[in-house]
Amino acid sequence: MGCDGGTIPKRHELVKGPKKVEKVDKNAELAAKWKYCALSQEKLKRPIVACDLGRLYNKDAIIEYLLDKTAERPNTEAVVHIRGIRDIKELNLTDNPAWEGERRSAKGDRYEDVHCGMFICPVVGLEMNGKHRFCFLQTCGCVFSDRALKEVKTEICHKCGDPFKYEDVVVLNGTKEDVEKLREKMVEKRSKTKTKKKKSKASETLAETKEEAPSPPADEAGGESQQNEAENNQSAVAGPSSSSSSSISTKSSAASATKRSIQKMEEKSEAFKSLFTTHSSAKRSKDQTSNWVTHTPYHF
Template sequence: MGCDGGTIPKRHELVKGPKKVEKVDKNAELVARWFYCTLSQERLIKPIVACELGRLYNKDAVIEFLLDKSPDKPHADSAAHIKGIKSIIELNLSDNPAWTGRKGNTKGDTYDDQCAQFICPVVGLEMNGKHRFCVLRKCGCVFSERALKEIKTDVCHKCGAGFQETDLILLNGDKEEVEELRKKMEERRLKAKSEKKGKKTKAVESVSRSDQGEESPGSSQKEKEDANIPRDKIHFVSSAKTQADSHSSSSDAATKSSTSSCSKRPASSSERKSEAYKSIFTSHSSAKRSKDQSSNWITHTAYYF
């Protein structure tokens, strides 16, 4: 079929060769990284946050992801390392005065140079992906890497907070740089866990020591007093204590014997009771009835003997 009308087909039209690898446009990749949220793929709008790997997100999208971590959500793997709000950093960005917003090219008939919304407050470079930017983990201020290299300080240029080199997180780095940031993140989390365990053990030990101190509050004072007394006096005091203890034990035994003797009653006290006192009780012979006096029926409170 085909090849009629004098057409001459070429080889690539008849023979199917291997498919060419599609190359990703670098400009499109930069726009996707620096102007759109990694999780929701929507335009970045303040408040903007960054994870410990240097990826940019909308804060609302991260909160929704933390509330519902279902694996069916698109791009959920990009935020799998975010465990909570403490795992993200809210960015303190500097606005670009030359940015006109989305209303600059409404018709689409002019060239759009992707003017960035934010800039470096020190050097003035635009945050459009063509320049490397870093964020300080403690305060969240964002600066270009050029500014940090040219002005080497241990204090933030914007808010004045102190920082170290370990607090710097590179935004949207390469694969190798992301791997290094991942290792640092894991080391930081392991260190935090070990510190928490150490604090718990210290708290338990302090509670146990306080309980022991409450049980024997005067033990330390007694030990100090005994240490100050000479050995000759210690021997004399110990012998006096033993004599006093023996005397007190003998006196206790005497008091116990006296109380026990007082508590016992003589066995002949029941014999000394008079007949008038005995006649009060129903067990006396005068209270018993004969067979003629007893009734033939039994009431609820019958007295029959």
């Protein structure tokens, strides 16, 4: 049973058992979420933005992705839901005074705290390192811990003072359940914006059609002008003297306003009524009318 050289193999060397499941280091997983960009996998640096699903990105990486979506990049599935610059919000973060960053010495002669976060909650002071639940407001972009929002219940931002609603709170790097809820809320929000845009476009088209409404046809306009000229001529022929003409003109305007017939006015004399074609003396019977057109014909 010996091999060359007199070695004796053991059981674990000959019998292959099931492969051990590789476990992900929790510290490395938290650092990848809270200290590195979800798209470019580079260290987070200001300006830092977040999407509607609560993922953290460098603003430069998002702008490069939006400018050229055809370029091959890793982790593009993390930004598929981002259509434009309006789908992200720049975060208003509070620096951690205990964070040294690149200033610390990398000699290895001191203890390095891997759980130290770059930012903290301005209300409670908790570090944003993944161990505590953090949220941001879509209205102003300020970041707080979930504990601060629960302990100090208010509808005004603790940092900038802007008002907000419960719907504006987005969880940063939440669980799968949180991401599903945020995705549903994102879909509802986008559907509402689409309906609002459609309504605004419909109202704009209605306003344009009203402004471009056609003017009345020329025949009607000409008929109205002819009627006005006929009334003016009748008022001009009304009386010989200046005093009587003024009184007759006022009465004729009143009569035209009420649309009364001149022949039915009892206050007018028979001589005045005979001046108009509606008088009985101006009418002719069919026997008296000729078949040809004269200079001043009367057709009734």
